Amino acid sequence: MSLVDPTIAILITGALVGMTGALLGSFLVLRGNSMLADAISHSILFGIAVAWLLTGQTSGPVQIIGAALSGVLAVFLIELLTRTRRLRDDAAIGLVFPALFSAGVVLINVYARDVHLDEHTVLLGEIGFVWLDTLTIAGMEIPRAMLTLSVMLLVDALFVLAFFKTLKLATFDADLARVLGLMPGLIFYAHLSLLSGTAVAAFDAVGVVLFISFVVVPPAAAYLVTQRLVSLIALAMLIAAASAPIGYWMAVWLDVSIGGMMALSTGGFLLLAYCWRRLRDHRHYRSRSLEPPPASSA
Amino acid sequence: MSHSPSDPDVHHDPSIALHLEDLTVSYGERPALWDIDLDVPAGVMAGIIGPNGAGKSTLIKAILGLVPVSAGHIRLFGEPYGQQRRRVGYVPQRSSVDWEFPTTAVDVVTMGLYGQLSWWRWPGRGERDQALRALEQVSMESLADRQISELSGGQQQRVFIARALVQNPDILLLDEPMAGVDATTERQIIDLLRRLRDDGRTVIVVHHDLQTVQRYFDWLAFLNVRIIAAGALEHVYTANNLRRAYGGQVALLDEAQNRPNAPSDA
Numbered sequence: 001m002s003l004v005d006p007t008i009a010i011l012i013t014g015a016l017v018g019m020t021g022a023l024l025g026s027f028l029v030l031r032g033n034s035m036l037a038d039a040i041s042h043s044i045l046f047g048i049a050v051a052w053l054l055t056g057q058t059s060g061p062v063q064i065i066g067a068a069l070s071g072v073l074a075v076f077l078i079e080l081l082t083r084t085r086r087l088r089d090d091a092a093i094g095l096v097f098p099a100l101f102s103a104g105v106v107l108i109n110v111y112a113r114d115v116h117l118d119e120h121t122v123l124l125g126e127i128g129f130v131w132l133d134t135l136t137i138a139g140m141e142i143p144r145a146m147l148t149l150s151v152m153l154l155v156d157a158l159f160v161l162a163f164f165k166t167l168k169l170a171t172f173d174a175d176l177a178r179v180l181g182l183m184p185g186l187i188f189y190a191h192l193s194l195l196s197g198t199a200v201a202a203f204d205a206v207g208v209v210l211f212i213s214f215v216v217v218p219p220a221a222a223y224l225v226t227q228r229l230v231s232l233i234a235l236a237m238l239i240a241a242a243s244a245p246i247g248y249w250m251a252v253w254l255d256v257s258i259g260g261m262m263a264l265s266t267g268g269f270l271l272l273a274y275c276w277r278r279l280r281d282h283r284h285y286r287s288r289s290l291e292p293p294p295a296s297s298a
Numbered sequence: 299m300s301h302s303p304s305d306p307d308v309h310h311d312p313s314i315a316l317h318l319e320d321l322t323v324s325y326g327e328r329p330a331l332w333d334i335d336l337d338v339p340a341g342v343m344a345g346i347i348g349p350n351g352a353g354k355s356t357l358i359k360a361i362l363g364l365v366p367v368s369a370g371h372i373r374l375f376g377e378p379y380g381q382q383r384r385r386v387g388y389v390p391q392r393s394s395v396d397w398e399f400p401t402t403a404v405d406v407v408t409m410g411l412y413g414q415l416s417w418w419r420w421p422g423r424g425e426r427d428q429a430l431r432a433l434e435q436v437s438m439e440s441l442a443d444r445q446i447s448e449l450s451g452g453q454q455q456r457v458f459i460a461r462a463l464v465q466n467p468d469i470l471l472l473d474e475p476m477a478g479v480d481a482t483t484e485r486q487i488i489d490l491l492r493r494l495r496d497d498g499r500t501v502i503v504v505h506h507d508l509q510t511v512q513r514y515f516d517w518l519a520f521l522n523v524r525i526i527a528a529g530a531l532e533h534v535y536t537a538n539n540l541r542r543a544y545g546g547q548v549a550l551l552d553e554a555q556n557r558p559n560a561p562s563d564a
Contacts, residue, residue: 030399085326162418169409173395176461179362179388180413181380223400227445232400 002141009131009143011245014262016149017202018240020156021214022222024195026233029219030171035090036075037215039097040192041199041208043074045104048200053111064148064197071196072189074100127206127259145205152201156194160233163187168229210259214240217266221273239269314376315340315469315500316361321370323353323360330356332523334370338502340468343495345505345515349544352522354504355391358471362388374469383413387462389472392455397447403457404429404442410464432464433457436490452483459487469500476507488514511535 003009028034047070048063055062074096081092130145137147160167169177170184177184195215202211222235247262254261314337321334330353338344346354359365361372363379374382387410407429408421415421433439436456441449449457455475462470470491476484491501495516505511511518518534520526520543527539 030396032396164420165409165412165415166417168401169412172399172401172406173390173409175359175362175364175390175394176388176409177412178364179383179386180410181383182412182417227400228402229400 003146004131004134004141004143006131007248009146010127010248010258013130013143013146013149013205014127014244014248014258015241016146016153017206017211018214018218018244018262018266019237020149020153020198021202021211022218022236022240023153023156023160023233024191024198025215026219026222026229026236027167027171027191028195029216029223030229030232033089034216034220035093036078036192037195037212039074039078039093040071040196041203041212042097043070043100043104044196044200044203044208046070046100046107047073047104047196048203049104049107049111053107064152064200067200068193068197070100071199072193075189075192127210127262130205133204145201148201149198149205152194152198156198159190159194163190167191206259206262210263213263213266214243217263217270218243221266221270224270224273224277239266243269313340314338315342315374316502317373317376318361319370319372321360321372322368323356323365324368329368329523330365331360334521334525336519336525336528338500338517338519338528340375340500341495341498342517343491343501343503343515344517344519345503345511346519346521347505347508347511347543348521348526350506352543354506354521355473357521358388358473358502358504361471362386384465385468387465387467387470389458389462389470389475391473391477392451392458393477397449397454399446401446402443403438403446403449403453404433406446406457407432407460407464410461414465429460429464432460435463436460437486450480452479455479455483455487459490463494467499470494470502472501472503474504474506476505476510508540 003012025034025037028037044067047066047068050070051057051063051066054066057063077096078089078092081087081095082089087095130143133144134141135144135147136142166177166182166184166187169180169182170187174184174188199208199211202208202214206214218236218239219232221239222232226232226235243262243265246268247260247265248258250256250265251258251261316336316338318334318336321331321336322329323331334357346357348354356365360367361374361379372379374386379386404426408425410432411421411425411428415425430439430442433442436459438453438456438460441453446454446457455478459472459475462472472491475487479487491503495501503515505514512531512535516531517529518531519528520534520539522543522545526543527534527536
């Protein structure tokens with residue numbers, strides 16, 4: 001068994017993208033701004049193009065940092081527009097990310113016609129080819145995407161473990177976090193920089209669209225069936241990891257896009273979670289003969 | 299209550315729990331609070347009352363540094379908020395958070411202690427015990443491990459109060475704690491706040507129900523973007539001040555005046 005075996009490489013890389021995305025995505029979904037994942041994932045094209053223009057590199061740490069910076073730039077611009085109170089935040093998101101994405105496309109079209117920087121790959125990726133681009137480390141051949149994503153998963157996991165209570169309070173009640181002196185704004189930007197960095201690490205392998213579905217769908221599914229933050233995150237990561245092999249075998253069986261089937265598998269889990277929740281609520285309120293609680297927006 | 303804002307000693311007088319001077323806060327071009335001077339003495343149960351849009355919540359948020367202040371300054375026990383963080387308990391409006399968040403009552407109360415733990419430390423057994431004791435103070439210990447979305451409005455409000463109590467604060471700021479709670483819970487909350495006051499703590503409550511003002515508070519501030527009047531209840535709770543604070547909202551005013559022990563013009 002080798003890490004560059006196509007099946008092994010595809011399965012491990014898919015699971016790594018899924019787990020990293022779901023880990024960071026859990027906090028995003030709970031904050032109610034999943035659309036930021038979309039904004040960030042598109043805005044990173046701008047950072048990738050600029051980092052290439054400045055350094056000539058199309059992958060590696062420089063690209064990840066460039067992307068992280070452009071993701072942060074996107075979030076900063078969105079917050080700036082929202083704060084003017086002339087624009088709602090969804091409109092601000094809709095303004096900022098197409099602007100940065102198209103700026104990235106224009107830069108690539110003008111300066112990088114002959115270089116391997118392709119906006120179609122950024123959007124869709126091709127997980128089927130991750131085993132072709134390899135590195136050798138300590139005598140072992142390993143696909144580049146697998147290595148980058150392992151590093152990002154480690155960094156993201158350390159970040160979440162170290163700042164868990166701040167992340168949690170900033171998500172549940174950002175005002176109290178600020179009142180207690182925990183600097184939720186800083187944590188928010190750090191979280192979104194890591195999300196941007198992870199997105200660029202993922203875009204080679206799976207493309208932006210599959211990455212967004214890993215960020216949003218597994219946490220949304222886990223949210224329906226868990227009642228604790230830690231179990232929500234664990235279940236979201238598990239669902240994401242399981243979607244990789246399920247999607248892969250369905251894709252092979254139906255001879256369709258592997259990345260697409262992995263994304264579709266996360267949707268299957270969401271449907272299952274939704275049905276389970278409906279059933280549980282139904283039994284719960286019938287057994288206690290209670291009215292469902294009113295929406296908590298009182 | 300006789301301190302004049304220009305008295306230089308007031309800035310560092312620790313017997314004044316809350317000192318606001320020339321405080322102005324604006325959203326865009328419209329001022330939400332205009333040139334506020336206010337001194338709340340320590341150990342009172344103070345009500346902040348005024349019509350909708352008077353800036354009551356904004357006042358609390360400005361004290362806590364949650365909204366940018368355009369002018370003026372704020373002192374808690376003679377010091378800026380940043381140096382008094384641990385002495386302040388904040389109970390935001392219940393509707394300010396998502397109660398579907400995956401967590402339990404005791405866990406929400408534990409959040410009140412997050413500021414006292416070093417940044418990498420997870421709360422442990424000790425923090426949980428402290429949180430359970432705070433829940434006992436609001437008679438909620440039996441529901442400690444209940445998912446927060448399964449609690450009633452009054453229970454959620456008591457969890458929020460316990461979250462402020464767990465910090466053992468010297469001053470408590472509550473933003474409409476009686477909004478949307480049943481009569482029993484309201485009585486429990488007011489009894490608890492009175493006990494805290496009798497304990498020597500300062501309790502400041504944003505309140506909107508004119509009918510209960512006289513029974514609940516011993517100190518009042520009428521707010522309508524500016525401070526209309528502030529001081530001990532018996533000095534400032536007058537029909538004239540009510541009229542000046544509530545302006546054209548005659549119906550509200552009449553309702554308050556038709557109560558049996560409504561204030562008459564002093």
